[in-house]
Amino acid sequence: MIRRNNDVVWEDDDEFLAAPIYGQQDVSGESGDDPETDEGAGPGAAEEAWNPMQGFPDGLRAVRVWPGDEGAPGRVRVSLNWREKLRDSRLDHAFFTAFAAMNAVCHTGEHPLPRPAPLPAKAFGDAISWQTLEIVRRERCRIDARMAELTDAMPTRWVGEPAVGSAFGKGVVVTLGLFGHPVSARFDPEWIEGPVRSSELSRGVMTAWRQALKKFRPPRVEFGERELLAREYDKLDRSLLLSFQNGLSL
Helix, strand or coil, rough: EEEECCCCCCCCCCCCCCCCCCCCCCCCCCCCCCCCCCCCCCEEEEEECCCCCHCEEECCCCCCCCCCCCCCCEEEEEECHHHHHHCCCCHHHHHHHHHHHHHHHHHHCCCCHCCCCCCCCCCCCCEHHHHHHHHHHHHHHHHHHHHHCCCCCCCEEECCCCCCHHHHHHHHEECCCCCCCEEEEEHHHHCCCCCCCCHHHHHHHHHHHHHHHHCCCEEECCHHHHHHHHHHHHHHHHHHHHCCCCCCCC
């Protein structure tokens, strides 16, 4: 925070933004930034050389977002005439569209579901006998019976909670999805109806994004019963192979 002519001015890297100051010159350094003309037109545009580092705009070019590096916040720009562009839409929807495009291009396939760690295999005895094969058969029947009971069992999945951050007294609220990527930016209707500058919107989203990242906790894997039972099949097969190494006694 700095003071200019007895007015409090919040810089871009400040984590807690006060209510915006109206009616003064924009000191953020972003007054000339416009997603419509800055750094490319984004996916779906005519430029063949477009790449993600040029940013992801919404369909009306009211906002543009950039991915960050290794979990860090990226960048946000809001068009100077965003009100005109979104006269039949909402700023919330514009950010949802831009975030969705960014996540689809930059993060799809990043988090495949892992498999349960294999169970340790152990030979059934000295040499393979009819008794060994009967043990394996009974174990398979037991697993099959348990599989048949799992009609509505949940599959393996990621489990976690979204993280939420805010700025400007909750005038801006950003939500991160399961893996820490921004999925929405919501704006208090009364706040954005006031004379809010585009640079304040950009800074507010970035601040809320940073606050949400501080609260983010990575998800955990919750393995499904079917996947856990499947590894018991795998253990049986590997244990049987180990038993064959000891020879046959049939």
